[in-house]
Amino acid sequence: MSTAEETTGGEAEPWEEVTPDAARRLLVAAVEAFAERGYHATTTRDIAGRAGMSPAALYIHYKTKEELLHRISRIGHDKALDILRTAARREGTAKARLADAVSSFVRWHAGRRTTARVVQYELDALGPEARAEILGLRRQVDAEVRGIIEDGVAAGEFDVLDVQGTTLAVLSLCIDVARWFNIDGPRTPEAVGDLYAELVLRMVGAK
């Protein structure tokens, strides 16, 4: 899967779009805290403390604790969708595009595990309207992967029984990396990305 190395999976230092600096520090602190303990187990005092501020400082930049989660989730989903779109819209066979999409998506979930954890597992903590917005982004994520698989089936490259079910399984496999991946463990994000690309190509019966 060496072609997959060309899309980075999001290694560039993120959150640069969050300004001013104090707001970004609070957001990064919130990502770490939410990923470690979960949204509901994290206190606003903990977030502010990690950012080197008093508890009240949080409310100068964010209206509520939930707005922090919403902003994190929105930016994270945008990034994940961007990674998939970049891979899906490249030139090449469906096989190459699917391998590229899976390996870069997995590299992001492993390499930026703290962010991915919050993005993928704390959706239920959002209110109804914020959750609805995020679910719209998730449908777009699903559509990108399904599109590549449909292309492969139409081109005779893939042999798939159930396109939607397989799409769901492929995404599920990639997303769950954020749950089990351990940055101190024996596997690098790149190695997991390559292995998963190979496994997914087998799942779709790539020729």
Added chain:
Amino acid sequence: MSTAEETTGGEAEPWEEVTPDAARRLLVAAVEAFAERGYHATTTRDIAGRAGMSPAALYIHYKTKEELLHRISRIGHDKALDILRTAARREGTAKARLADAVSSFVRWHAGRRTTARVVQYELDALGPEARAEILGLRRQVDAEVRGIIEDGVAAGEFDVLDVQGTTLAVLSLCIDVARWFNIDGPRTPEAVGDLYAELVLRMVGAK
């Protein structure tokens, strides 16, 4: 994958081992609440209310809220391990045993989604000694699946690049069903079990 229908995936009404009746009602209420909102977002008042009791009644049967989670997690892991062991120790080819293990394991995660959610996603809410106990059970779960895959490789039935990595991916795929499966959606637990068994056989290159 019709042979997989023979192991049930845990359809029998569970929690029958929890007595007396009031303790079981509290535990079932806790499973529902933890699955819906997460452990930290669930209050002891909510659990007791769902069981039709006053908040204080909980502490007659359980020392703490965490003991409830521990008991749920322990019983759930025992059940999941039992399902895998039953499939792994049947007669037959590695291919048949792996298909059986995956389909019954997935049926349990889909059909008993509320329990599976708590079991698989609330591990971090346990204290150190309880978590260590549960992690021991998880290593046994991993060993059962890895055992079947190793048998298949040794018998020349499977073509696997990375046995441990593939084991991790197979388990990850099955476990994540508890996150996305919707009991009101278009798929039955049986259908997902059959699809996933087929996908996993492809992942291991079953002949």
Added chain:
DNA sequence: GCCGACGGTGAGCGACCGCTTAGCGCAGCA
């Protein structure tokens, strides 16, 4: 050199948390 704007702090409000305790109603038994 004074001034308003703004990012930040210390103290604390009301609510709600996990959990405890004193006591109540009732079934079983002499």
Added chain:
DNA sequence: TGCTGCGCTAAGCGGTCGCTCACCGTCGGC
């Protein structure tokens, strides 16, 4: 009938939560 044990409740304790508010230091513009 009186006593005892037990499952359960009403009330509430100490603590922490998300969040607010009055105030402060700094810094560019005049």
